[in-house]
Amino acid sequence: MSLPFRRLTADAAASFIKQDGVRILDCRDPRAYAAAHIEGAERLDDRSFGGYVGQLPRDTPLFIYCYHGNASQTFASMFADFRFTNVHDLVGGYEAWEQYERIMVKPAAKAAGPIPADLADWLEAQGFARDDVNGTIENKTTPVMRAARLGDAAMTAALVNAGADLDARNADGNNALWLACFANDPATIEVLVEGGVDVDNQNDNGATCLMYAASAGKTEAVVQLLKAGADVLLKSADDYTALDMVANEECLHLLRAVEKAVKAEQQKAA
Structure with a gap:
């Protein structure tokens, strides 16, 4: 029809x-x-x-x-x-x-110069082309996503400096920050945040990194995301917030405190 x-x-x-x-x-x-x-x-x-x-x-x-x-x-x-x-x-x-x-509109990020040999070696070892910091492998995984998943802050920084595209999303709609939260590595998260990654990216299910980190009890990641200004009020496709998904008491207290502060500010502005 x-x-x-x-x-x-x-x-x-x-x-x-x-x-x-x-x-x-x-x-x-x-x-x-x-x-x-x-x-x-x-x-x-x-x-x-x-x-x-x-x-x-x-x-x-x-x-x-x-x-x-x-x-x-x-x-x-x-x-x-x-x-x-x-x-x-x-x-x-x-x-x-x-x-x-x-x-x-936005051209793919390119390296400012030749890729250093050690970075090229790492790319090849991970299954990527030696000369492309924005190439992909299975699940549309990019090099910076792979480095983030490994919790390798130094390599993540090297890739960002070489022109890695932080707007890239994998086949599930997740960006590199989601993978860094999976690794629960504060240093890697900080590198990505300072590089300008979208802290509030919503994947194909509407889930944000904060929702994932809260639901998985990744307390260190939750702390870093809240410091970066992650939106605690965003809802997934199922209408859940990060607070609805929280898995441990530490994250519960953190999210409640921030949500209370955000709502108080909204009331003042209304």
Whole structure:
């Protein structure tokens, strides 16, 4: 059965939204929208939906996106039910859009000069090409992910200095920081944080490094992530926060204290 709207991949969407008159609608939560959104996007939620339906001509080109491409389909169907005839949504959501932008807008990081022999030797020993600090092996694992998984802070730093791409995600949607948390190595985590890694990256299940570290009882990693400003209020695809997943008492107290402080600040700002 065909859908009453069209689903667009990120590259097709990039062309579509350049057309005149397209209304771009972001149905993520206000905080995610405020942090980053597609240029020209407007917020869409259950309350604002009626306003769009009441004001827009039925042939208005609409482009709707959410986090991962699920909620956007619901809203697209709702618009179609109200006889809108030019409705589109984004396959894979804003996560797919960010990946598209990294590929199309931000060139892959390159080493500033020839790769040192010791680093080239390490790359080869780990199954990577000797001359590519951003190559991949199984599960889309990059060299910096491998070094992080090993808890090798010195090699992680060498790779960062050689141009390793800290925005890279493996086949599960995890970045190098997740692997450093697996190793529970504070020094490696610090190298990645100082290098600019995304502390709040959400993988294919919406889980963050803080959620993983809390659920696995990786206390040292939790401490480092909180110091780096990890968002304790983010929720997974199953609607759980890191505090909901916590596995030991130390992490429980840490997360409760930070969550309390964050909510207090939010109340002051409201």
